[in-house]
Amino acid sequence: MRSGGASAAAAAMAECPRTKRKREEDEADAAEPRDGVASAAPAAAAFPLAELSVRRVLRESARDKAIFLHGQVTGPSGESTDAVVILEKTPFQEEKIPELLRKHARLELQMRNDIYSTYHLYPPPELSEIKTTVVYPATEKHLRKYLRQEVHLVRETWEDYKNITLPFIQSQSFSLQWVYNILEKKAEADRIIHENPDPCDGFVLVPDFKWNQSQLDDLYLIALVHRRDVKSLRDLTGEHLPLLRNILREGQEAVAERFGVPGSRLRVYLHYQPSYYHLHVHFTALGYEAAGSAAERAHLLADVLDNLALDSRYYQRRALTCALRADEPLLAKFREAGRL
Numbered sequence: 001m002r003s004g005g006a007s008a009a010a011a012a013m014a015e016c017p018r019t020k021r022k023r024e025e026d027e028a029d030a031a032e033p034r035d036g037v038a039s040a041a042p043a044a045a046a047f048p049l050a051e052l053s054v055r056r057v058l059r060e061s062a063r064d065k066a067i068f069l070h071g072q073v074t075g076p077s078g079e080s081t082d083a084v085v086i087l088e089k090t091p092f093q094e095e096k097i098p099e100l101l102r103k104h105a106r107l108e109l110q111m112r113n114d115i116y117s118t119y120h121l122y123p124p125p126e127l128s129e130i131k132t133t134v135v136y137p138a139t140e141k142h143l144r145k146y147l148r149q150e151v152h153l154v155r156e157t158w159e160d161y162k163n164i165t166l167p168f169i170q171s172q173s174f175s176l177q178w179v180y181n182i183l184e185k186k187a188e189a190d191r192i193i194h195e196n197p198d199p200c201d202g203f204v205l206v207p208d209f210k211w212n213q214s215q216l217d218d219l220y221l222i223a224l225v226h227r228r229d230v231k232s233l234r235d236l237t238g239e240h241l242p243l244l245r246n247i248l249r250e251g252q253e254a255v256a257e258r259f260g261v262p263g264s265r266l267r268v269y270l271h272y273q274p275s276y277y278h279l280h281v282h283f284t285a286l287g288y289e290a291a292g293s294a295a296e297r298a299h300l301l302a303d304v305l306d307n308l309a310l311d312s313r314y315y316q317r318r319a320l321t322c323a324l325r326a327d328e329p330l331l332a333k334f335r336e337a338g339r340l
Contacts (some may be wrong), residue, residue, distance in 0.1 A: 270299050
């Protein structure tokens with residue numbers, strides 16, 4: 001892993017030739033934040049959680065023990081700023097179970113029937129952690145993103161991609177500055193688990209913000225490629241095989257060395273459609289049902305490698321299934337084109 005900060009000028013000098021041609025237009029894009037990460041709040045200021053006024057519940061999941069809130073924070077001049085706050089119960093940590101059982105404040109009986117009984121256990125604060133993710137300030141796009149919506153499957157042909165999806169992507173303002181900050185060591189440099197610095201075939205591996213790194217059950221890391229000319233699975237060709245092989249091999253080795261989790265216990269995949277249009281690969285614990293790991297969105301990296309080895313333009317020839325929410329503008333574009 002490379003240490004220290006790299007200046008923007010140095011990063012530009014090291015860029016892959018194709019990356020250089022697109023850098024200026026990419027950096028001109030406007031705000032589209034990282035999935036589940038606060039990107040616009042001042043770095044030095046803690047989020048004023050006590051001042052949050054909850055407006056509505058956007059979504060909740062009993063299975064995942066999570067709730068998504070739309071709140072507002074009122075500033076000194078009286079203006080209100082929207083925020084999305086996600087509260088998630090963290091998984092149990094095995095080493096803390098004895099302490100939890102010994103130090104519980106009280107155990108309240110709820111029901112007893114023969115040998116069966118249920119209780120409410122109230123642990124002390126230090127053992128009742130709730131992971132809190134904040135998007136602040138939040139835009140209407142963020143609110144729609146976390147609002148519960150119906151999901152539709154769209155079968156996107158290559159012609160659909162060229163005529164519907166790609167023009168839609170190009171018409172949007174998707175800022176990837178947070179990605180570039182990581183790649184240039186301007187942010188999260190201390191969180192990098194592994195880096196291959198090659199400008200064309202290299203990447204950085206960082207923990208996803210969905211994972212608090214306190215336990216391995218929900219292990220989640222992201223590999224971000226250095227080159228800036230690859231948006232998604234649709235752009236991949238046989239030219240990118242060395243890059244993808246590096247990600248799979250080096251990523252698995254880094255996770256095994258750092259966290260003791262072998263490659264056979266990892267799910268390594270790409271999303272289509274992705275949450276943001278800079279090529280990235282997900283590394284999750286095999287037993288963890290991460291959002292977006294279902295068959296309609298996740299493409300295993302090992303399968304992607306095999307497909308490209310068989311046909312260099314595999315992902316420019318075949319149809320891909322996309323899961324799109326009912327309120328997504330891209331779904332409306334497919335409807336307008338008579339493809340739904």
